[in-house]
Amino acid sequence: MDIDGDDFFTNLDRPGRAVNNNAFQERLRQAPRDEEDAAIPDVPPFMLEEEEETPLQQLIRHWMNERHAPDILSNEGELLAGLLDHIRSQSETVQLLRTDPSSSEEEHFRIMLVQTEVERVKFIVRSYLRTRLFKIEKFARYIMTNPEVQQRLSESEVDHARRFAQLTDQHFYHAVLQSLPETQQTLDDQPPFVPSMITEPDKTRGVFVLARQDCPPVRLPDGTALEMRKGHISLTPYSVVEQLITRGEVELV
């Protein structure tokens, strides 16, 4: 197999990622280098915000949002598909170079680094999906009774929720409910003064939010308004910032 070893990984850069690489180049240029005497910025470099979010950083943000939010958030199918494609192409390259006996020691080292990163990304993808799976199973009945919530799920996720809800219903029926009087056989009673039988996400639960940009004012439960500037950190009920999370103006930390 004839591989131009030196440029192989470099050539993997696909057109779709040009923007991010530019951002990276930008950062590189800002970084003080030996051969060029870069002007020292007023703000220490570590206080500078990253201008462009890479797909991986986006996934990390959605992963953390999902982990902290009590409700199930919108499915990031497109982002996930892009990253999975990227993982696949990196793994294929690694396989290809591994079976090539002519690759140098430096090449092996690069393979090892690429593989390490692939494993890191896979971990994040898995953890993200497992978090969603956990919420889908916990709120299966709630999801099936709310078409609005179903829109936030992918097709296969809705499918899973449907089957899971059916299975638990059947199980409860066969185990207990069938021997009860008919009026007590339902699973979705909403008797007064006791919590509903359907598990719903507790949107009043507190979350820690970090504003990614200046946000429009939001209304707090005590009636006052909260206007978050970029970088502001707050502990507040989830329902207050629900919209801001959907729009990506804040993230949960």
Add this chain to the structure above:
Amino acid sequence: MALPQSLRTSVTPLELELIASEQLVEIVPLITMEKTAFISGAYGPLRPPAKCRIPLWMATNLKLKKKCHIVPPEWLSADFLQERLAKETSRPEFSKLPLRFAEIAKVILDVASDDVQNADKIKSLLKDLREARQAKSRDGLQKLDHSELSLPNLCSMEINEIRPFFIQAMGILTQLDREPSAE
């Protein structure tokens, strides 16, 4: 179960470390490597002794194989931390530090303490800072109500530390607030 019980209410410090390890640090490489495309971006080329910026996880990996020196970020110096500690103890608010400073400092001091000047001094300063800030976040509990608590300049590791208790306390305050109106 899809998600182990311990991961349902919060994230673990190790997960925070994983996230922080995506941030870029400067290194002085001891090996050459061509520019390489990774999922998070393209890094390199490494040409000793020119400095280069790569993600922290990669720097850790190289450092453990003795293939680079990590250049600690500017804030990871005894002078800077000393100044922050002085601010921290003299003023009521939290002083400004990078969001993930605790994780990054830990990783760098774990694998590359020989690249950091005054590593022992820095460790004790970080500990003092942590204690001073911890006391402040505990005081913050007094101001907690059912609607909002602003915590400017709090860091991700500190948030993670106070999360279970603060969220539970807020939940109880929410319940107390809701009850009178329900009657």
